[in-house]
Amino acid sequence: DVKVTQSSRYLVKRTGEKVFLECVQDMDHENMFWYRQDPGLGLRLIYFSYDVKMKEKGDIPEGYSVSREKKERFSLILESASTNQTSMYLCASSLFRGAGTEAFFGQGTRLTVV
Amino acid sequence: KQEVTQIPAALSVPEGENLVLNCSFTDSAIYNLQWFRQDPGKGLTSLLLIQSSQREQTSGRLNASLDKSSGRSTLYIAASQPGDSATYLCAVSVSQRGSRLTFGEGTQLTVNP
Numbered sequence: 001d002v003k004v005t006q007s008s009r010y011l012v013k014r015t016g017e018k019v020f021l022e023c024v025q026d027m028d029h030e031n032m033f034w035y036r037q038d039p040g041l042g043l044r045l046i047y048f049s050y051d052v053k054m055k056e057k058g059d060i061p062e063g064y065s066v067s068r069e070k071k072e073r074f075s076l077i078l079e080s081a082s083t084n085q086t087s088m089y090l091c092a093s094s095l096f097r098g099a100g101t102e103a104f105f106g107q108g109t110r111l112t113v114v
Numbered sequence: 115k116q117e118v119t120q121i122p123a124a125l126s127v128p129e130g131e132n133l134v135l136n137c138s139f140t141d142s143a144i145y146n147l148q149w150f151r152q153d154p155g156k157g158l159t160s161l162l163l164i165q166s167s168q169r170e171q172t173s174g175r176l177n178a179s180l181d182k183s184s185g186r187s188t189l190y191i192a193a194s195q196p197g198d199s200a201t202y203l204c205a206v207s208v209s210q211r212g213s214r215l216t217f218g219e220g221t222q223l224t225v226n227p
Binding site for chain 1: 155158163203215217218219
């Protein structure tokens, strides 16, 4: 079975802190994604990566950055956490084929910024 | 811009009932459509993937159909059980490298014993 593992289920951070969310997948997938999920807004794409060291902005990249130094790991970085970044963060991965393939998600990280 | 809509937003049914969840999308230029299940406070579990060239996919009591030209998909759940209670999300893979997904807001399903 494909496994996507996020480093934390729950995090509480203070405003202004630098926050790292880590995601690891074990199926050699090229694509990795970070989404956030908020009530009434659904899932929105923050960043995605289709190869090591490659990244593209999603729909809401402001206030975030990402790092992909190894194929299996994709990190989301909140440079200076703010209360409006309190949310559920979801990582996903998929194989890269032109027609698109099944996406697999991690268990989510509930981040609270106080 | 691709938009995905799911109707109804919430549904409550008695155990054993067959039910249909609806998903519509505005741009028919999709590569595939995927149905997910999400339990409260958890991540998403993939249920079914339909490629754009396919009309339907089945897994156990679940059947998903796709009508790309009309921008619609349905998820049919047969003989519903209380364990089916969850939020069901559909997502379309848009025509870009990386297969990014655009999601609907989901249908919250409650199956009552």
